[in-house]
Amino acid sequence: MQEFKIADQTYTSRLLIGTAGYPNFHIMTEAITTSGAEIATVSMRRVKFTDSSGENLFALLRERGMTILPNTAGCFTAKDAILTANLAREALGTSLIKVEVIGDEETLFPDVEQLLSAAETLVKDGFTVLPYCNDDPITCKKLEDIGCAAVMPLGAPIGSGMGIRNPYNIQIIRDLVQVPLIVDAGVGTASDAAIAMELGCDGVLLNTAVAKAHRPVLMAEAMKKAVEAGRAAFLAGRIPRKLYATASSPQTGMIE
Amino acid sequence: MKIRINGEAKEVRLNINIHDLLIVLELNPTQAGIAVAVDREVIPKTKWQATELRENSEVEIIRAVQGG
Numbered sequence: 001m002q003e004f005k006i007a008d009q010t011y012t013s014r015l016l017i018g019t020a021g022y023p024n025f026h027i028m029t030e031a032i033t034t035s036g037a038e039i040a041t042v043s044m045r046r047v048k049f050t051d052s053s054g055e056n057l058f059a060l061l062r063e064r065g066m067t068i069l070p071n072t073a074g075c076f077t078a079k080d081a082i083l084t085a086n087l088a089r090e091a092l093g094t095s096l097i098k099v100e101v102i103g104d105e106e107t108l109f110p111d112v113e114q115l116l117s118a119a120e121t122l123v124k125d126g127f128t129v130l131p132y133c134n135d136d137p138i139t140c141k142k143l144e145d146i147g148c149a150a151v152m153p154l155g156a157p158i159g160s161g162m163g164i165r166n167p168y169n170i171q172i173i174r175d176l177v178q179v180p181l182i183v184d185a186g187v188g189t190a191s192d193a194a195i196a197m198e199l200g201c202d203g204v205l206l207n208t209a210v211a212k213a214h215r216p217v218l219m220a221e222a223m224k225k226a227v228e229a230g231r232a233a234f235l236a237g238r239i240p241r242k243l244y245a246t247a248s249s250p251q252t253g254m255i256e
Numbered sequence: 257m258k259i260r261i262n263g264e265a266k267e268v269r270l271n272i273n274i275h276d277l278l279i280v281l282e283l284n285p286t287q288a289g290i291a292v293a294v295d296r297e298v299i300p301k302t303k304w305q306a307t308e309l310r311e312n313s314e315v316e317i318i319r320a321v322q323g324g
Contacts, residue, residue: 018324028322043323046262046316047290049281058289058320071323086298087318091291158324207324 004202006180007096007128007149009067011038014197015227016069016182017220018207019057027216029060035210035220039067041098043074044088058092069130071098076111078118085122097122098152098184098205100132108158112139116146123147132184135169137176144177151177152184152205155196159208161188164195174200190219190226197230198238257311274304274315283317290319 004011017037022028032040040061061068070088072081078101085097099118103111110133122129128149133139135153143151153173156162163186164170174181183196184205193204204227213219257270261281268277274292278285285304292299293316299307309315 019322020324021322041323042320044291044318045321047283047319056289057322062288068320070320073323083293083296083298087291087293087316088320090298090300091289091318092320093288 004180006039006130011067012036013038013224013227014203014231015193015223016041016184016203016205017210018205019061020207021211022216028211031210031216031220032066033064034217034224036224037066039069041069041071041205041207042092043071044084044091067096068092068094069096069098070094071132072100072118074102075100076102076114078114078121081114081118082121082125085118085127086125089127095126096128096130098130098132110134110154112136115139116142119143119148120146130182135166135173137169137172140173140181141176144179148179150180150182150202152182154185155183155192156186156188158185159212160186161192161209162186163188163192164199167195167199170196170199170201187223190222193223193226194230194233197227198233200234203227257309259309259311259313259315261315262317268309271308271310274299274307274309277309277315278304278317281317290317292317 004014013036015035015037016039017032017035018041070092072084075081075084081099081101089095101111101114101118103109115131119129119131123146130150130152131143131148132152140151155164180202182203182205183201187193187206187209196204210216210219259266259268275285295314
């Protein structure tokens with residue numbers, strides 16, 4: 001899979017970026033631009049009648065020609081996730097939805113049962129479903145079978161910065177599913193994103209690692225490079241790991 | 257009559273439609289990026305004029321915010 005395609009749309013960048021938690025709107029905008037990401041996530045929340053900031057995230061992302069990927073963050077049931085997805089489709093005019101159904105507040109791990117149920121309904125309702133899921137190969141396979149447009153297993157808990165905690169599972173998932181595989185959550189720094197890509201992921205979705213970095217814009221640049229480097233390394237094909245050395249310089253013609 | 261908007265009680269005129277409610281709330285009904293649900297059912301923009309609210313209607317008005 002050379003091209004990165006979601007729902008018939010081809011993307012040049014394999015980095016998907018979140019819009020939450022930046023020091024301010026200006027830094028967020030600059031970080032997103034620097035990251036080169038073409039897909040940005042947003043959440044759907046109640047309108048605040050006291051909000052006079054005038055910052056319109058939707059308008060900003062749209063002006064920049066970005067694909068807006070609404071999420072169902074904060075939903076604990078399939079029912080809430082489905083309603084949120086429908087509100088997002090109506091508000092933003094997109095059928096793309098990152099389906100997140102959380103099972104536990106402390107770990108923010110997905111509730112697989114609710115997730116599968118929400119994904120099934122939303123696929124039937126014509127949504128392009130991108131599910132945030134556990135790094136469990138069977139769940140990922142089921143999500144693909146349901147008709148999800150991608151699978152997005154976590155590398156580690158959301159915002160934890162723990163990196164890719166189970167690279168072997170990600171590798172198995174890569175072998176099992178044909179749809180785009182995007183690591184979503186857990187990335188802490190550039191090497192984590194590179195590792196995900198080296199494992200054969202089609203993309204990486206991250207937010208906190210950039211937003212909460214000491215210098216978000218610089219980290220956005222690092223992530224862009226890491227995703228590109230990791231992808232190139234995957235395509236190039238790494239050498240096998242060996243316990244002992246193999247000399248790289250010639251073994252013949254030595255001075256005696 | 258009394259309805260709830262985004263979880264808060266509000267007194268509005270009898271059988272107000274969604275379009276007019278948004279104007280009362282100083283929200284531009286033609287702006288992109290907002291959606292409305294009444295009693296957990298999404299009401300498409302095209303039906304805002306025609307959809308009248310009832311006593312105790314639960315209205316949700318949502319928009320995109322920063323998220324991950």
